[in-house]
Amino acid sequence: MGISNANLIVTNATWGDVANPLADALAKDGKRYWIEVDICPLSMLELPNDARQRAVLREFADWDDVKDSRPLRVVAANPYAPEALEQFEPLINALKLRKDRLKYAALDDDTALAFSEIVRFVGIDQVTPREILTPTAPGSSVELSKLITGDAENSELCVVLEETEEAGGVAKRLIAANQRVIRMPIFGRTKNNPDVLSLSDSPNFILVNDPYALTVAIQGLKRQAADLSEIVWVGTSALLQAMVKRDCPGSKWLDVPDLRHDVILEKVSKY
Numbered sequence: 001m002g003i004s005n006a007n008l009i010v011t012n013a014t015w016g017d018v019a020n021p022l023a024d025a026l027a028k029d030g031k032r033y034w035i036e037v038d039i040c041p042l043s044m045l046e047l048p049n050d051a052r053q054r055a056v057l058r059e060f061a062d063w064d065d066v067k068d069s070r071p072l073r074v075v076a077a078n079p080y081a082p083e084a085l086e087q088f089e090p091l092i093n094a095l096k097l098r099k100d101r102l103k104y105a106a107l108d109d110d111t112a113l114a115f116s117e118i119v120r121f122v123g124i125d126q127v128t129p130r131e132i133l134t135p136t137a138p139g140s141s142v143e144l145s146k147l148i149t150g151d152a153e154n155s156e157l158c159v160v161l162e163e164t165e166e167a168g169g170v171a172k173r174l175i176a177a178n179q180r181v182i183r184m185p186i187f188g189r190t191k192n193n194p195d196v197l198s199l200s201d202s203p204n205f206i207l208v209n210d211p212y213a214l215t216v217a218i219q220g221l222k223r224q225a226a227d228l229s230e231i232v233w234v235g236t237s238a239l240l241q242a243m244v245k246r247d248c249p250g251s252k253w254l255d256v257p258d259l260r261h262d263v264i265l266e267k268v269s270k271y
Contacts, residue, residue, distance in 0.1 A: 005034040006268055007200040008234070011213040013043040013080060013189060015087070025261035026207075033269040040196045042216045043189040045080055047087055048164060056184055057090055063182050064157055066097045071156040073148060076106040077141070077170040079210050081161040082114040084187035086122060091186065095124045103156075104131065105148050107170075108138035110209070110236055110259045139239030145173035152179060164188040194220025199230075205268050207234045209259060214240050218248050232271065234264065 008030065010023040023039045030037035047053065064072060074095065076082055085091065095102065104119070104127055106112035112132040119125050133151060135143035148158060157180045160171040164185040171183045194216045197206070208214040214233070221228060229250035235241070241253045256267050 005202060006271075007036050007038060007202045007204050008264075008268055009038045009040050009197060009199075009204065009206045011040055011042045011197075011206060011208050011217055013045050013210075013213065014041045015045050015083065022259060022261055026264065029261060029265060033265045035265060035268055036200065036202065038198060038200075040198075042192050042194060042213045042220075044192060045084070045187050045189050047084060047187055048185065052164075052185070053088070053090060056186065057094060059182060060091075060094060060159070060184070063180070064098070064159075068101070070101070071103055071153045072098050072101045073103045073105060073152070073156055073158045075104075075144075075148065075158055075160045075170060076111050076115045077144075077160050077162045077168075078166060079107065079111050079114075080163070080187060082106075082111065082118045085115075085161060086118045088186055091184075092122050092124060099125055102127075103133075103151075105133035105144060107134070107141070107144060108237060109134055110138075113258070137238045139237035141169035141173060141239075145170055145177065148174060149177045149179060155180065157182065159184055161186050191216065195224065197221060197224070199224075199226055203232065203271075204230060205232045205234050205254065205271070207264065208240055209235060209237070211240065211243060214243055215247070234268065 010026055012020045012023055014020050027037040102125055106115050112129045112134045115132055116127055116129045119127055133147050137143050158174050159182050161184050168183055171181050174181045197220050228248050232252045232254050233244050234254045236256055244251055244253050254271055256264050
């Protein structure tokens with residue numbers, strides 16, 4: 001490792017062997033900010049197998065006829081849901097057939113931005129990030145569920161895009177509020193070894209963007225008997241910040257306004 005003022009560990013998941021674009025951008029420009037970037041994905045993401053994909057589409061068709069006139073709300077309940085949708089071509093085609101009825105919601109502003117870009121890129125809709133319902137407290141499934149319920153039109157159907165092993169906080173709260181809901185697990189993940197996290201003698205910053213990565217990172221560092229009070233966690237989510245306070249007392253949190261690589265590097269360099 002060369003001379004650096006900080007060590008930034010990037011835990012973002014990858015899709016198979018494909019590199020994470022944010023991690024790559026951080027690594028490419030890190031040295032300009034005297035930051036050493038260590039790419040340590042804590043999980044690998046994958047679409048469901050063909051049988052599960054067919055089951056998802058059958059359930060969608062059972063709940064919502066193409067000719068139905070009622071509104072259809074697509075909810076990105078996980079930061080990786082937009083990326084999963086981009087690769088799920090049969091679901092993309094099903095949504096295109098319902099384009100005129102679609103409404104959108106997402107867990108936070110970063111997910112909404114990615115959701116908007118992907119929905120436009122794959123030709124589903126021309127929705128902008130501002131048209132996507134998001135909570136003021138990023139990552140709050142409680143607030144997001146309340147916003148969707150408050151904005152719901154008569155007999156609106158919510159399609160909640162989530163991880164296969166997800167607890168389903170958004171979907172469960174919507175069901176409890178008597179909303180019509182389809183839980184749509186469109187991706188899964190394989191856990192990587194958290195012992196790959198390697199701290200340096202420089203100040204250590206760890207970028208996290210979902211609860212799974214944060215939980216696994218904390219567990220791995222505790223097994224290494226690392227001094228957690230020396231860690232600065234980096235992210236955008238109030239939910240993750242609360243988790244750090246609860247599960248990693250003594251650690252610090254660096255809030256960044258969004259997950260653009262230049263914004264992250266600038267914030268870390270000036271911390």
